[in-house]
Amino acid sequence: MFKRKRQSEMGGSRVSVMTMNTIVLVGVLLCAVPFVYMISASFRREGDLYKLPVTVYPREWTMHNFHTLFEKTEYVRWYGNTIFTASIRTVLGVYLAALAGAAFAKYDFRFKRFFFFLVLATLTLPFHMLLIPLFLLMRDFGWVDNYLAIIVPGMVNVFNIFLMRQYIESVPDELMDAARIDGASEIGMFHRIILPLVRPALGVVGILTFVWTWNDFLWPLVVLHDDAKYLLSNGIATMDGPYEVETGAIMAGSFLATLPIIIVFLLMQRQIIAGLTQGAIRG
Amino acid sequence: MLSAHTLTTANKPQPFSLADWWSRNQRKVIPYIFLAPFLLSFVIFTVYPAGVSLFLSFQRTRGFQQAEEGGGVVLEYKGWANYERLLTKDKRFRAAMINGAEFWLGTLLVQMPLALAVALALNSPNIRFRILGRLAFFAPYITSAVVVGWIFRFVYDQNFGWMNSALAQLGIEGPAWIRDANLVMPSLIILGLWTWVGFNSLFFLAGLQNVPDDLKEAARIDGATTIRVFWHITIPFLRPVFVFVVVTGGIGSFSLFSQPYLLLDFPNTGPFDSGLFPLMYLYDMGFLNIRMGYASAIGYILTVVILIITGMQLLLFRLWKV
Numbered sequence: 001m002f003k004r005k006r007q008s009e010m011g012g013s014r015v016s017v018m019t020m021n022t023i024v025l026v027g028v029l030l031c032a033v034p035f036v037y038m039i040s041a042s043f044r045r046e047g048d049l050y051k052l053p054v055t056v057y058p059r060e061w062t063m064h065n066f067h068t069l070f071e072k073t074e075y076v077r078w079y080g081n082t083i084f085t086a087s088i089r090t091v092l093g094v095y096l097a098a099l100a101g102a103a104f105a106k107y108d109f110r111f112k113r114f115f116f117f118l119v120l121a122t123l124t125l126p127f128h129m130l131l132i133p134l135f136l137l138m139r140d141f142g143w144v145d146n147y148l149a150i151i152v153p154g155m156v157n158v159f160n161i162f163l164m165r166q167y168i169e170s171v172p173d174e175l176m177d178a179a180r181i182d183g184a185s186e187i188g189m190f191h192r193i194i195l196p197l198v199r200p201a202l203g204v205v206g207i208l209t210f211v212w213t214w215n216d217f218l219w220p221l222v223v224l225h226d227d228a229k230y231l232l233s234n235g236i237a238t239m240d241g242p243y244e245v246e247t248g249a250i251m252a253g254s255f256l257a258t259l260p261i262i263i264v265f266l267l268m269q270r271q272i273i274a275g276l277t278q279g280a281i282r283g
Numbered sequence: 284m285l286s287a288h289t290l291t292t293a294n295k296p297q298p299f300s301l302a303d304w305w306s307r308n309q310r311k312v313i314p315y316i317f318l319a320p321f322l323l324s325f326v327i328f329t330v331y332p333a334g335v336s337l338f339l340s341f342q343r344t345r346g347f348q349q350a351e352e353g354g355g356v357v358l359e360y361k362g363w364a365n366y367e368r369l370l371t372k373d374k375r376f377r378a379a380m381i382n383g384a385e386f387w388l389g390t391l392l393v394q395m396p397l398a399l400a401v402a403l404a405l406n407s408p409n410i411r412f413r414i415l416g417r418l419a420f421f422a423p424y425i426t427s428a429v430v431v432g433w434i435f436r437f438v439y440d441q442n443f444g445w446m447n448s449a450l451a452q453l454g455i456e457g458p459a460w461i462r463d464a465n466l467v468m469p470s471l472i473i474l475g476l477w478t479w480v481g482f483n484s485l486f487f488l489a490g491l492q493n494v495p496d497d498l499k500e501a502a503r504i505d506g507a508t509t510i511r512v513f514w515h516i517t518i519p520f521l522r523p524v525f526v527f528v529v530v531t532g533g534i535g536s537f538s539l540f541s542q543p544y545l546l547l548d549f550p551n552t553g554p555f556d557s558g559l560f561p562l563m564y565l566y567d568m569g570f571l572n573i574r575m576g577y578a579s580a581i582g583y584i585l586t587v588v589i590l591i592i593t594g595m596q597l598l599l600f601r602l603w604k605v
Contacts, residue, residue: 016407017407017408017409017410019404020403020404020407020410021404021410021411021412023400023401023404024401024404024405024410024411024412024413024416025412027401027404027416027419027420027480027481028412028415028416028419028420030477031419031420031422031423031477031481032419033438033445034423034431034434034435034438034477035422037434037437037438037445038430038434041437049443050442050443051443052442052443053448054443054444054445054448096320096321099317099318099320100317100318100320100321102317103313103314103315103317103318107310107313107314107317108314109311109314109315112314115318115321115322118322118325119321122325122329124589124590124593125329125586125589125590126534126538126586126589128538128540128562128565129336129582129583129585129586129589130328130329130332130333130336130582131565131566131569131578131582132336132339132565132569132575132578132579132582133331133332133333133335133336133339133579134328134332135569135570136332136335136575137327137328137331137332137335152324152328153324153328155320155324156320156321156324156325158321161321180310185306185309186309186310186313187309187313190317211425214427215425215426215427215428215429217427217428217429217540217541217544218540218541218562218566222566222570232427233427233429233541236427236429236430236433237429237544237545240548247437250433251433251434251437254427254429254430254433254434257427257430258426258427258430261425261426261427262422262425262426265418265421265422265425266418269417269418269421273417273421273485276485277485277486277489
């Protein structure tokens with residue numbers, strides 16, 4: 001997908017190569033600056049941060065902020081809560097999306113077009129518009145301050161269904177027909193043929209789901225009120241309130257919360273970008 | 284002997300067996316079972332709430348607090364009153380909608396050209412730091428909006444923020460950014476550029492790699508200049524990407540929440556509501572003011588706006604024919 005091209009816009013003159021390199025380099029630097037601020041502030045004392053002239057590096061490196069984070073706030077707990085809910089949502093979400101994707105990609109049935117229309121319709125409707133009634137529903141279910149509220153309502157994601165359908169279409173029909181002749185059940189085929197063949201796609205959908213859940217803020221804000229139950233996003237958002245922690249500790253918390261996402265992206269960048277850009281360029 | 288035996292059993296009416304029926308019909312039934320979680324979730328978490336929301340949007344609601352203690356919510360039918368008030372009288376709602384539109388406009392005018400420039404740069408031959416570039420441009424997008432909001436709140440600090448320190452290096456005295464009514468929107472747009480330029484450039488990059496090389500080559504042999512090739516071949520090929528960026532940008536602008544929430548320290552929404560967005564107003568009305576009926580009406584108006592933006596997709600495609 002990102003293969004080098006022999007010939008491209010703007011030819012290949014020395015000046016234009018320099019211009020292009022400059023654009024990329026300046027862009028990279030600008031993208032990096034806020035991260036540099038975050039990391040640098042994590043290792044400073046408050047006095048160092050609010051002292052002129054402003055410096056890029058800490059005048060004195062300190063782990064003080066991380067101690068504050070672990071001792072004065074429930075940070076470790078929030079981290080655990082987030083890993084727990086994000087993992088469950090990812091596994092269930094990927095499995096259910098693959099099921100629906102397989103139905104659309106590999107079977108003919110009545111109302112197929114109508115059901116697929118429902119998927120596309122939900123795709124365009126932002127979930128946030130239903131914030132109020134969904135909250136009322138969670139309250140009726142007794143799910144306020146319960147992780148079921150985080151896991152269940154967003155579990156079946158239509159974007160994921162859409163992606164899985166595209167990937168599963170590439171599974172050869174002949175393979176499935178051969179298995180049928182050998183007496184395989186449809187459910188068995190889903191587990192033993194379809195899932196193994198689309199394993200890379202499961203990875204992409206899984207990572208996207210994990211990142212979305214990890215970063216989601218508004219919905220946890222609405223359904224989680226007990227600060228021991230908070231996820232990282234709520235926890236970090238409220239750190240200036242009840243805990244009265246300082247800028248450095250907030251940045252330290254942000255840094256630790258961002259780290260796993262960046263690492264996952266580093267390891268899987270090719271697949272993630274391909275997964276995200278798939279639908280858009282067809283138009 | 285064996286064949287006669289099979290014949291007789293086959294002619295006998297068999298007792299109904301679920302296992303038999305299943306093995307014969309599973310291929311017809313299984314897609315519905317595979318789709319069941321989606322359909323259930325669609326009915327419970329989309330259709331039903333949408334109905335409740337529609338009902339609530341015509342009510343005045345009171346007594347939500349008591350409801351949590353077991354009491355009922357007091358509803359009073361008000362007809363179109365909530366909608367009427369929102370569309371004609373409510374100045375905060377109007378401010379929120381205008382802010383959403385401004386943010387969208389900023390996105391279109393600044394973000395798209397920048398994203399295209401970055402994509403062209405990443406796509407050109409002999410470019411260095413291609414992988415580093417892709418990582419750096421994508422990292423802001425996958426960073427939590429809460430984290431981004433916090434970082435920028437500190438970066439925009441009038442005295443100790445890096446923004447103003449950088450300006451000071453250039454001999455410019457930095458403004459108060461998020462405390463200045465006129466600068467809240469530019470501050471947010473800059474935050475948005477940082478978050479989304481790289482992300483959008485990846486879509487442009489994917490689009491650029493779809494442009495057939497031989498077409499450009501042929502045009503060049505026919506004597507077309509680089510600029511003409513770019514304008515008449517590359518840009519039309521990027522049409523779906525432009526439409527995608529316009530539409531997702533619109534939806535994102537009207538449902539902006541976490542970034543302004545953190546940047547402006549919600550329930551503060553910037554001086555004169557300069558940083559209030561529709562979804563924030565919905566949250567404010569529904570959960571802080573506990574006027575769920577009114578908030579539901581906001582939700583419906585927003586849904587209509589977003590449907591119109593999505594519909595624009597079709598219109599844009601029809602207007603802009605290659």
